[in-house]
Amino acid sequence: MPRFVQVFQDTCPTLTFSSGWQGGSSETDASLDRYSQGTYTFTKQADETMTMAFNGTYVGIYGAKRPDHGLYQVELDGKLFPTFDAYSDTPLFNQTLFNATSLDYGLHTIKLINSGSTTLDVDYVAFQGITGKSEEALIPATWQDNEFTFSYFPPSSWRQSARPGTLSASTGTITNDPKATAEFKFKGNFLLASTDEAPQVLTVVDS
Template sequence: MKVSVRLDDISPLIQYDGEWATGNATIDSDGDKYSDGGTFKVTQSNEGKATIAWAGTQITVFGAKRFNHQEYTVTLDGGVPQEFSGQSDDPVFQTSLYQSPLVPNGQHQLVVQDSSTSADRPYLDIDFVVIDSEVDGDQSVDVEDDDPSWSFAPSNAWSNDPTQFALYSGGTGHSTRAASTAIDLYGLICAKCGGYWVSIDDGQKFPLNSRNDEWTKPKSLLFMGRGLSEGAHSLTVTNFGMKEAGLSIDYATVYGSKPRGIVGAVNPPPTGSATDSSKSNGTSTVAIILAVIIPLIIIILGLILVLLLRKRRMWPFNNPQSDEEMASPYPGPVDPRVLDIDGSPPPPMLAMPTAPASMYNAQVQDLEHSYAQQPLAQVGPTLYFPGTTSYQGSLPTYRESMYEQSVDMGTPPRPEKGRYRRF
């Protein structure tokens, strides 16, 4: 993935040697035509040179071409200096002064130096620099300084309430750590800022300086790391300035196929030092762990409850019913005999219906036969469960009687009006 980063002229990654001044709209009527509110570096001495140590495939230096500018030289990776002219009768601002050819992705050095020979046209200025590089992966993530992956040590040496607090990305400002195939570190440049060094995976320490007496600029690129292998890395930033000098870290941008928060502990400060970087954020880490575990436990308990409920519904003996459910559509075990329409139980099955008194009945009572003396045939119980469609068991039957004659039972009485309901 191609990544382009921009260095303002006051970036700590640009080292100025010789006589350089900070340009602005106060001392230059065209100062507001430069980028970033009119910040630029200017020299009129052949001793003035700017050195940029960078990592990538191409670099472009921007500045102005004006009537009082003249020659300057550019040297790439210690090669033969190339000479260019910055003179233009019609001034042009924020224009390219030099663009390198494509070079292998890696560490390089560029030196820009004033080589003017005319006292009337002695000037060379630098506005900003753009560096292109190739990094492994296709994603990038900004890791704010309040992310749990950062740590600050000693904790009493760091504050999240600096003078320019409101200007920081995310409204915060302190310091350090990182992971992935590449990393860019951003922070504050100011008059009260000081020197610091940066190392990756406890390797070589790169000394840099974030102090600028003329400008205060947050979100400035303080360090860029390239050529890292895919995986976890640690970035250590240490403030080695004077006691009154500070170091303010805003955020880091990490790159990779799966970029994530910075991992690994920042080196603890040397004995007696109160300026090394790292601030433990254990509370935030615990909160994140709980935020993941608690919902997971709730989901598991919910699944167990659902499985138990489904199991109870599938086993009928474990599915108690309320009185209302028992009342409809079947009132529990059902006698196969027809109930009376008003809900009262029918007469016992052994009881014969009573016919009106007659000689016939008297004769029947005198007959000797086996009808009344024959016991009912024994049958199994009659059961019914909600959800079935037929009765279980068999209806009770009478044994055959020798008495074969119909009995006139008369006309049954008419039901009283309003006593019954239709089904």
């Protein structure tokens, strides 16, 4: 079956953070641009957690190892792994904090736990999924928000983003209307819908 790797940035709502986490800021961290897409989420409180559920055969959590970072644990499907250490006397970025390979394909839940009052941060999480049938090839296709495959209702509630340079192909359609909807018609096994606040959100649909 075709396999694909999906990346969730720390800002993606698929990642559930407990209350003691906050976003990194360039005002307090000159190394913010060393993180993927210039964002990360961190905590300095013990027992704070980040949780994610996914369907796949591989999962990896990525973040930094820095002088003020420390011990943490990971729980996968109820199994608690031995303590890991994110301390490094030299700042290191895009580091693998944890990964698990060769998982049985299906629904899994992973939890990251800060073990003490030292810093722990999350840059992004990646997992490998499976879609389609064994004889099929994975054929990706991309449609931008301004193509005919999208419909916006009501049209008067939608407008072009004022920050096009931060978006794919420098285009994005936005709304502040809680009742507004967007419709995208496609034929396939899965859909990746990307926004500036929740990049690369995965929605699995029936074949």
